[in-house]
Amino acid sequence: MVVKVYGPAYGSSKRVLVCLVEKGIDFETVPVDLIKGDLKQPDFLALQPFGVVPVIQDGEYTLYESRAIIRYYAEKYKSQGSDLLGKTIEERGVVEQWVEVEAHNYHPPIYNLTVHILFASKLGFPADEKLIKESEEKIGKVLDIYEERLSKSKYLAGDFFSLADLSHLPFTQRLVSEMGKEYMIRDRKHVSAWWDDISSRPSWNKVKHLQ
Amino acid sequence: MVVKVYGPAYGSSKRVLVCLVEKGIDFETVPVDLIKGDLKQPDFLALQPFGVVPVIQDGEYTLYESRAIIRYYAEKYKSQGSDLLGKTIEERGVVEQWVEVEAHNYHPPIYNLTVHILFASKLGFPADEKLIKESEEKIGKVLDIYEERLSKSKYLAGDFFSLADLSHLPFTQRLVSEMGKEYMIRDRKHVSAWWDDISSRPSWNKVKHLQ
Structure with a gap:
């Protein structure tokens, strides 16, 4: 399953992307343009009601807030790639x-x-x-x-x-x-x-x- | 070991205290007075360099930032008291x-x-x-x-x-x-x-x- 990451140009999304690379998790990016108003479109708000990036889709699982997403992948793939959470x-x-x-x-x-x-x-x-x-x-x-x-x-x-x-x-x-x-x-x-x-x-x- | 929690009167410290009660963990509180400048005293800054509450001491272990502390206790005592992190x-x-x-x-x-x-x-x-x-x-x-x-x-x-x-x-x-x-x-x-x-x-x- 390839993780879909919205808004790769933005700082908070890059927090997610660098985590995925550290963990060796495949991803694809979906560009969004804040200035054109992409974040206020109904399709985007259905994924992320606050209208901000990042948001990820991983199969049926959708998650937003960059620091929640990086915790999720760091824990789910604890023993794969860099251990980002410490040993104890x-x-x-x-x-x-x-x-x-x-x-x-x-x-x-x-x-x-x-x-x-x-x-x-x-x-x-x-x-x-x-x-x-x-x-x-x-x-x-x-x-x-x-x-x-x-x-x-x-x-x-x-x-x-x-x-x-x-x-x-x-x-x-x-x-x-x-x-x-x-x-x-x-x-x-x-x-x-x-x-x-x-x-x-x-x-x-x-x-x-x-x- | 009784957990020592600084600043029980303040909102962010109460986030920690309510978590400890939910988990059935004993604690004692250490009052601090923001207005009197307690948070800027050298002894306090040695525990919490940003000069804010809460901070906890649990034996030799010191931790600050309320949401870090509640994650720590919710995970450490996952099966004791209320499960606050979900099953999966x-x-x-x-x-x-x-x-x-x-x-x-x-x-x-x-x-x-x-x-x-x-x-x-x-x-x-x-x-x-x-x-x-x-x-x-x-x-x-x-x-x-x-x-x-x-x-x-x-x-x-x-x-x-x-x-x-x-x-x-x-x-x-x-x-x-x-x-x-x-x-x-x-x-x-x-x-x-x-x-x-x-x-x-x-x-x-x-x-x-x-x-």
Whole structure:
């Protein structure tokens, strides 16, 4: 069964795609265009009532929310490909902790930067410079805590690459490559080494340019 | 081993406490006072570097982020107390989907309401009336989707009470009991029945007034 992934161009969908590659799961992508309004069409809303990507279809099984989807595949294929959840329930707890940190501390400000630096003009509204400044400050504070953490362990959840690191890939790539903010990573020695490590994984290189 | 839970008065900590009661796990609480600055003290920041509750200590094991903690206990004690994750990996996937919906769609606006309606004056800043109005509109749209979902299944993830429902308890209780917004629940027939069901669980009645 090939997993169908909607919206491969978008950051949250790439979180799913890189997980599928890490686990060695075949997939096909269904492009959707947010700007053309594809996400508000009845067919799409029947799959994902909130009108956002990603959503996957795997036979009769439909699932949305990127971090729910990556947990599902990481658990279902635990012993296939990279183990992304840790070896014990305690390790998984720490993985979950750092996935939540990504979701609640890192993602909201980096999402704001993405929208206001990269998409505001395409979406037809003015970039909010105050929000950009505040968001960059928030990301800086989070990265200071990551710097301390990564001085003690190679990856966020311990000495193994996990869903917690993987979840950071898509939007950090945009921060570094598209927003001119690479210094935020490079100014922090351990964050910089961690970024070089996780962003050079073959899985990410396969997924990052998918449209 | 008794689990130590910091900050029992706060909504996100109550998410953890109600889970522990559902699983039949003994705990003790450690009050912290946000307004007095307890969360910014070095001892607390050594446990939780972002300076927020909850955090738990279980012997030598420390974990933070409420939704990571509830996943940890729901999995570790899967067969003890209420099963909060579903019977199959596919059911767990759907539980995770709705936990994520709570975290990303429901929680941010209801948290904004909580801060600006209940805490602004205590924290010494003016309530943002525009944000209150926008947040209420967002919650209404999310509840419309819940109404549709709950017309088809008794609970969010299916016909079983799960972490997805449990995660909604603390802040919805405040919406209903403290913010004068009960009509948002009562105006929606299936949401209203669901709220009566989940909020009358003995676990929640044991936890909701803990300080």
